[in-house]
Amino acid sequence: MNTLKTFVLMGTLTFILLLIGNALGGHNGVVIALIMAGVMNFISYWYSDKIVLSMYGAQPVERGTYLYQIVEKLARSADLPMPKVYIINEAQPNAFATGRNPKNAAVAVTRGLMDLVDENELSGVIGHELGHVHNRDILISTVAATMAGAISFLASMARWAAIFGGGSSRDDDDRGSNPLALIGIAIFAPMAAMLVQMAISRTREFKADRFGAKVSGNPIYLANALRKLDLYSRRIPMPNAAPATENMFIVSPLAGNKMANLFSTHPSTEERIKKLEDMRFE
Numbered sequence: 001m002n003t004l005k006t007f008v009l010m011g012t013l014t015f016i017l018l019l020i021g022n023a024l025g026g027h028n029g030v031v032i033a034l035i036m037a038g039v040m041n042f043i044s045y046w047y048s049d050k051i052v053l054s055m056y057g058a059q060p061v062e063r064g065t066y067l068y069q070i071v072e073k074l075a076r077s078a079d080l081p082m083p084k085v086y087i088i089n090e091a092q093p094n095a096f097a098t099g100r101n102p103k104n105a106a107v108a109v110t111r112g113l114m115d116l117v118d119e120n121e122l123s124g125v126i127g128h129e130l131g132h133v134h135n136r137d138i139l140i141s142t143v144a145a146t147m148a149g150a151i152s153f154l155a156s157m158a159r160w161a162a163i164f165g166g167g168s169s170r171d172d173d174d175r176g177s178n179p180l181a182l183i184g185i186a187i188f189a190p191m192a193a194m195l196v197q198m199a200i201s202r203t204r205e206f207k208a209d210r211f212g213a214k215v216s217g218n219p220i221y222l223a224n225a226l227r228k229l230d231l232y233s234r235r236i237p238m239p240n241a242a243p244a245t246e247n248m249f250i251v252s253p254l255a256g257n258k259m260a261n262l263f264s265t266h267p268s269t270e271e272r273i274k275k276l277e278d279m280r281f282e
Contacts, residue, residue, distance in 0.1 A: 013147040016189055020154040023185050037150050041143055049098040049106050052245055058086035058108045067114065071107055071126055078130050078215045083107050092238040093117070093229050096248040097129040097138050105133045116232060117225050124212055124222030125229075128250055131211030137204040141247050148244070151193040159186035198247075202267045209272055210279070219279040226251065226276075230269040 014037070021033025061068050071085050083099070086108035093113040099105035107129045109122075117125065132138050159182070213219035229251045241253035252266045 013144065013151070013193060016192055017147060017151050017154065020151065020158055020185055020189055023182060024154065024158055033150075033154060036154075037147060040150055041147075044143060045100050045139070048100065049104070052096075052098050052248065053086055053106060053108060055242060055245070056088045056090070056108070056240065058088050058106075061085040061087055067109065067122075070119070070122060071130075074123060074126050074130055074215050078127070078134060078211075080130055080134060081105070083130075083133060087111060087114070090238055090240075092236040092253060093232050094238065094253055095125050095129055095250050096245075097132045098248060099133070100139050101136065102133050105138065107133075110238075112232070112236060113229070116228055120216070120218070120221040121225035121228070123216040124218075124225045125250060127212030127215035128208045128222055129212070130215060131208035132204065134211060135204065135207055137208060138248070140204065144247070148190075148193040152190045155186045155189045158182045158189075205267055205272065206275060209276055213276055213279055219276040223273045223276040226269050226273055 017033050017037055018030050021029035021031075023029070025032060067087065068085050072082055075082050081103050083097070083102075083105040084107070086106055088108055088110045090110040091112045092110055093116045095107070095109040095113055097105060097107050107126065109125070113122070113125065132141075209222060212222050216222060233251050233253065238253040241249075243254065246252055246254055247266075251269065
């Protein structure tokens, strides 16, 4: 059901993208919007892991180290290929996974996480990230972020088209589009895309939590880790965190920003912890 919901939401993002393209340029605008989405998705598919890891200055972890051994043990338990392991020099405790598929995945954690949690809690966090790898959420999240970015870009074009009287209708290329319609699209399309992206991310977080609980051996490991991460992520900012990558982290790196909390891509930590605690009785 969650997989079906994700595909429906992805279809909604595509529809919003085509709607803006149609408003800007009729049939030609739809074609341009499709081409734009295709190019962006091609880049995100092949290079998203390198782009994101570079954004956060992630450094590879050597084989045989404490972190590498935990990831290796859990990947073996989950019957997954060994992902690349990275560490990020950030004080905020957090982690994310990236890559286009399980054979080309990477798991990155911050130094703040390593300093905060014990071995069991770290296993819960790594198990959660391996859940995203197993469920191929890392690709879905990247594509959703790319689509949302394209929608925001085209919505900005619609705003300027409304201001300067640009755009064309599908019935008559010589007649300008309705400025009010363009303004409406410029305002509401990015908001709709953000809500859809939030829905996709929140759906996948619960599945990854469940996977991580099973792989690590005890749902309480991840529940305890989430308590700590939620508390400290609000106290310790991550200045370099990009809103477009928020959905990739185990907890929102923007949690300290009250405005960002209104549109968080993550479900409430309390709800996640409750679901994990309920797993003890299954």
